[in-house]
Amino acid sequence: ELKVEQNPLFLSMQEGKNYTIYCNYSTTSDRLYWYRQDPGKSLESLFVLLSNGAVKQEGRLMASLDTKARLSTLHITAAVHDLSATYFCAVDRETSGSRLTFGEGTQLTVNP
Amino acid sequence: GAGVSQSPSNKVTEKGKDVELRCDPISGHTALYWYRQSLGQGLEFLIYFQGNSAPDKSGLPSDRFSAERTGGSVSTLTIQRTQQEDSAVYLCASSLVRGITEAFFGQGTRLTVV
Numbered sequence: 001e002l003k004v005e006q007n008p009l010f011l012s013m014q015e016g017k018n019y020t021i022y023c024n025y026s027t028t029s030d031r032l033y034w035y036r037q038d039p040g041k042s043l044e045s046l047f048v049l050l051s052n053g054a055v056k057q058e059g060r061l062m063a064s065l066d067t068k069a070r071l072s073t074l075h076i077t078a079a080v081h082d083l084s085a086t087y088f089c090a091v092d093r094e095t096s097g098s099r100l101t102f103g104e105g106t107q108l109t110v111n112p
Numbered sequence: 113g114a115g116v117s118q119s120p121s122n123k124v125t126e127k128g129k130d131v132e133l134r135c136d137p138i139s140g141h142t143a144l145y146w147y148r149q150s151l152g153q154g155l156e157f158l159i160y161f162q163g164n165s166a167p168d169k170s171g172l173p174s175d176r177f178s179a180e181r182t183g184g185s186v187s188t189l190t191i192q193r194t195q196q197e198d199s200a201v202y203l204c205a206s207s208l209v210r211g212i213t214e215a216f217f218g219q220g221t222r223l224t225v226v
Contacts, residue, residue: 033214033215035217041219042203042217042218042219042220043155043203043205043217044217045214045215045216048214088154088155090155099145099157099160099168099171100145100147100155100157100215101157102147102154102155103154104154105154
């Protein structure tokens with residue numbers, strides 16, 4: 001069974017600081033996705049990582065994928081309050097019919 | 113359409129009643145997914161449709177749950193004889209090609225069983 005674990009699950013940080021969210025998964029996977037969810041809202045796609053060594057950046061967020069270590073990171077640079085949300089990573093495998101298996105989510109709070 | 117549309121946005125039902133949740137995917141998207149998110153919990157896969165292939169129903173929690181997709185477009189998730197533990201947000205997503213592109217999610221239907 002494919003398992004996806006995120007840490008930390010809760011993160012409170014000050015504006016201007018840097019931090020990294022980690023996403024570990026249990027078996028070989030084809031693709032990794034990062035999503036953002038604001039309270040009471042749906043999920044917004046942030047990044048799609050398709051291969052080992054993939055790195056993508058959007059604003060203050062940067063995601064990377066190491067398929068050998070079965071690890072993805074979401075790095076936050078100089079955090080701002082608007083980044084407060086819950087961040088989910090998800091993995092799919094072609095052999096499982098492409099259903100996404102999600103991590104538990106990391107609830108990020110950026111304090112002014 | 114511009115995005116994945118779900119209806120209703122909120123549904124309150126009495127225990128034991130049947131409910132139908134609707135999802136209208138992005139036009140042209142061949143893959144459609146249903147997930148469930150309980151309060152404070154992660155996302156639980158329910159069912160996946162891809163084109164005309166047989167759906168992957170492996171995530172449906174019981175035989176009270178069923179889903180269909182008509183004409184390769186709109187999908188309906190039906191929950192029969194609802195129970196309080198069915199209370200959750202039901203999210204629908206669609207993607208252009210099976211597993212290749214990211215899934216785009218609708219706003220969800222918040223189901224409350226009283």
